[in-house]
Amino acid sequence: MAKAKVNPNHIIITLPSLIHRIGGDNNAQAKQLAHHLGCELKRIRRSRNWQIIGERDGLIAFQSALKEESESKFQYLISKLEQGLDQPNDQTESKAEQLAALIEHQPDITLSELMARTHCSLVEARIARETVEGF
Missing domain, CATH: 3.30.1370 (Ribosomal Protein S8; Chain: A, domain 1)
Known part of the structure; x- marks a missing residue:
């Protein structure tokens, strides 16, 4: 098919x-x-x-x-x-920029939602969350 x-x-x-x-x-x-x-x-x-x-x-x-x-x-x-x-639709942004924008816009967003919206890996989502939240 x-x-x-x-x-x-x-x-x-x-x-x-x-x-x-x-x-x-x-x-x-x-x-x-x-x-x-x-x-x-x-x-x-x-x-x-x-x-x-x-x-x-x-x-x-x-x-x-x-x-x-x-x-x-x-x-x-x-x-x-x-x-x-x-969700961000600008394809010129990198995944990291898209993830950062989503986390800043919705601080309580889950990792799975981040992965679904940006098609990133779990590791990328975790790194972005840590970067934005300043851990």
Whole structure:
């Protein structure tokens, strides 16, 4: 099976246990809305986890549309979009600079979140935390 090429301008935001959190009907509605706005809301292989893929502008439009629909039923999805869009997207920054910016912006961020957002190793995340916190 050929693997699809990933557009470097696309942002991928993971959505663990999406259907359990918002419900099947709401998920179908969100999936249709995402498709309409040029994003793709899809299940990750055969797991219960989902992801949304799209360009920054499309994801921002999707987030705004969800807020207009009903903020209470899509609150989980809206918060995950906010977190994903807050991550640094400037590829000219080094990993160390990205890690430092994330730690300064969110001092209580976990190492696993740092690793997921910057695609760094555990060692790199620990070194960045120690550097920023001044240990």
